[in-house]
Amino acid sequence: MNHDSLITLSDIYKARKGITSIVGRTPLVEAPWLSQLTGAQVFFKLENLQVTGSFKIRGAANRLLNLPQAARERGVITVSSGNHGRAVSHVAGKLGIPVVVCLSDAVPANKREAIGELGAEVVVVGITYDEAAEGAARLQEERGLTMIHPFDDPLVIAGQGTIGLELLEDFPEIDTLIAPLSGGGLLSGIALALKSADPAIHVIGVSMERGPAMVESLRAAKVVDIVEEPTLADALAGGIGLENLYTFDIIQKYMDDAILVSEEEIAGAMAFALHKHHLVVEGGGAVGIAALLYEKVEKFGQNIAIVISGGNVELPVLVNIARDYQTAWK
Numbered sequence: 042m043n044h045d046s047l048i049t050l051s052d053i054y055k056a057r058k059g060i061t062s063i064v065g066r067t068p069l070v071e072a073p074w075l076s077q078l079t080g081a082q083v084f085f086k087l088e089n090l091q092v093t094g095s096f097k098i099r100g101a102a103n104r105l106l107n108l109p110q111a112a113r114e115r116g117v118i119t120v121s122s123g124n125h126g127r128a129v130s131h132v133a134g135k136l137g138i139p140v141v142v143c144l145s146d147a148v149p150a151n152k153r154e155a156i157g158e159l160g161a162e163v164v165v166v167g168i169t170y171d172e173a174a175e176g177a178a179r180l181q182e183e184r185g186l187t188m189i190h191p192f193d194d195p196l197v198i199a200g201q202g203t204i205g206l207e208l209l210e211d212f213p214e215i216d217t218l219i220a221p222l223s224g225g226g227l228l229s230g231i232a233l234a235l236k237s238a239d240p241a242i243h244v245i246g247v248s249m250e251r252g253p254a255m256v257e258s259l260r261a262a263k264v265v266d267i268v269e270e271p272t273l274a275d276a277l278a279g280g281i282g283l284e285n286l287y288t289f290d291i292i293q294k295y296m297d298d299a300i301l302v303s304e305e306e307i308a309g310a311m312a313f314a315l316h317k318h319h320l321v322v323e324g325g326g327a328v329g330i331a332a333l334l335y336e337k338v339e340k341f342g343q344n345i346a347i348v349i350s351g352g353n354v355e356l357p358v359l360v361n362i363a364r365d366y367q368t369a370w371k
């Protein structure tokens with residue numbers, strides 16, 4: 042069954058109305074070096090500046106605000122590569138909802154600690170995202186909790202789609218969107234918003250070469266399992282769920298191009314963001330910059346927005362990259 046038509050522009054407007062008290066509107070800033078490189082106008086949408094350090098607060102807020110009272114009292118559970126767990130914990134804390142977050146051993150310590158500080162019960166299960174997801178499903182049943190899925194949920198997708206509304210308002214000339222792609226909640230929501238306004242807007246998703254689950258699935262024309270590998274873009278790690286209901290269909294329908302970037306390119310993009318823009322961007326948040334900086338985008342228009350999706354990088358990692366890649370992007 043095709044589910045993509047079940048989420049509409051009006052769901053995204055409804056999401057925005059609900060979440061404004063919890064979620065900040067993020068700045069859109071010029072990227073003059075990338076503009077010069079491409080001959081287009083390039084802007085960054087700074088989701089790394091959200092209070093939880095990533096856009097995931099948008100979907101988490103929309104999902105939890107729509108939870109019935111009885112379910113709020115029983116509590117919620119989630120599985121995460123880190124940023125979604127932090128967002129759910131932050132919003133649940135504001136709403137007084139008990140929360141359990143399942144993480145794999147591969148989630149960086151800074152992300153695990155931030156979730157613990159927000160008062161969530163942190164359960165570390167397995168060494169990959171998919172193993173943590175299985176653990177979360179078991180615990181959900183045992184304890185009668187509500188699962189807050191990180192991407193494959195209409196309310197989560199609509200929440201992430203509010204980025205698209207802000208882009209249309211702040212940058213009405215937009216003709217090209219470049220955003221990170223993992224489970225596809227981010228790109229689904231934004232693409233639904235942008236393509237409703239103008240189907241000609243070119244939508245590009247960027248994943249890392251190491252374990253790009255959605256891209257492999259699109260190539261196979263069905264959801265496939267991938268082997269999770271260590272990557273600087275840890276926020277993009279993990280499968281898209283063999284029982285995927287929404288994002289696979291939506292991405293298949295609305296994404297125009299997919300691009301893969303290497304670990305070197307991700308590191309170079311993180312260093313570029315820090316040195317040239319004074320922005321702290323994590324690996325998963327930097328893949329859109331990498332795609333443009335290393336001239337991997339073949340087709341784009343004159344007005345490009347790149348979503349900088351998160352900034353939760355461990356500082357020693359960033360410091361090393363900043364030292365090693367001072368001019369590597371040139």
Ligand SMILES: *Cc1c(COP(=O)(O)O)cnc(C)c1O
Nearest residue numbers: 124223224225226227276350351
């Ligand atoms: C979760 C996440 C993504 C990918 O979002 P999906 O909806 O899973 O595609 C990209 N960047 C960051 C920083 C994230 O936390």
